[in-house]
Amino acid sequence: MPELRILLTEATSASAREVLTVLGRRGHVVDVLHSGGVSLTARSRWVRRRYSSPAFAVDPIAYLDRLRQILSSTEYDVVLPTHEQLVALSRFADEFGELAGLAVPPFDAVRILQDKAAAAGLLDRLGLPQPATRLVHSPDELRAATELPAYIKLPVATSSRGVWLAGDEEQLAAVAELAAVRETLASGSAVLIQQPVTGTLLMVQAVYDHGRLVGAHTAVRRREGVQGSASAKESIQRPDVVEHLTRLGAELRWHGPLSIDAILDEQDRPRYIDVNPRLVEPVNAELAGAELVDRWLAVSRGATPGPRPAARAGVRTHMLLMAILRHAEVGHGRWAILRELAAAVRRRGWYADSQEELLPVREDLVGAAFLVAITGCLLVSPALWKQLGGSGAPAHTLSPGGWKWLTQASDRSG
The missing domain is CATH 3.30.1490.20 (ATP-grasp fold, A domain)
Known part of the structure; x- marks a missing residue:
């Protein structure tokens, strides 16, 4: 793929950080919108330019105005909405799609999946299992x-x-x-x-081209991270889930990325518990050969991706930062944090055959700086994990007020 000029819609989520890692390794030119605060992405060596922007969670109208201004004055091949900016861009797809390559689903489809009640009804109608x-x-x-x-x-x-x-x-x-x-x-x-379901968390990712599944990946959470995240993952192959993805995307005429969380129950059956209209943390998929980011770029530019590759099973990745924060969250204390660091440095336990997915410190020293700073804070006071992990709505998320504005705008235009 030729070198592309790409704009990421935010810089603070783990997903933005991982999308940047894939793009940086590919040699693309990447710029980001940044609303301030702690960011694992904005100061990476792979970021050419940072644009200040209003926080999407606080004022989506002002955020979209800023994005429109940037895209109107600077030429980009693709804009990648790495979090819930995808929801807003879906509502204004015609306008923003004229300014840069953009793959977003129909807003009517987004309305279904963004509403958990409507999404549950859709899963029932399609016969896709859920609790x-x-x-x-x-x-x-x-x-x-x-x-x-x-x-x-x-x-x-x-x-x-x-x-x-x-x-x-x-x-x-x-x-x-x-x-x-x-x-x-x-x-x-x-x-x-x-109802709760006992089992293993399954993370499902997909990319669609106007309803056709062109990329898919499944991985299980092997270790829990802070606030329910995954501090360790392993790729697996699930043909049944791929068939479910195919059915879901065709029904919605989905275009662009989609991620789903499921629980593999005691009978190894998936039970879908959450659907997200974005691509969540794609590095495990990248290392397993799923090519999700490349395929997202292709459909964003109107190109047709080739045959969907079968991702390899058994690819193990980890997020050391999430593991360290998890120790502080559950009250394990300083020694547990130090033991976790020692295992990572010596590549023991899970780290013996696993690759870091969130902070590739050897390739991008900003990750090392953040890891040292955050670990130092937790060693001084483990209770600081609450400030570091965040308790309020992150700047990159869509607030209930923002969602109400988008749906009312859609109803008025309809």
């Missing part, structure tokens, strides 16, 4: 639920926010009193009650 799920429409109906323990999910939420686990009636009543839950129900929207 037992039902909808409730009032606080009293929620408090009366008897299928405990259960996850309570807002219909529109992101980055594991808007999801609570209620283990008993007291915890369920507390969730029902949360302002976000009460506001959702008062607006006429439903809240989901979903």
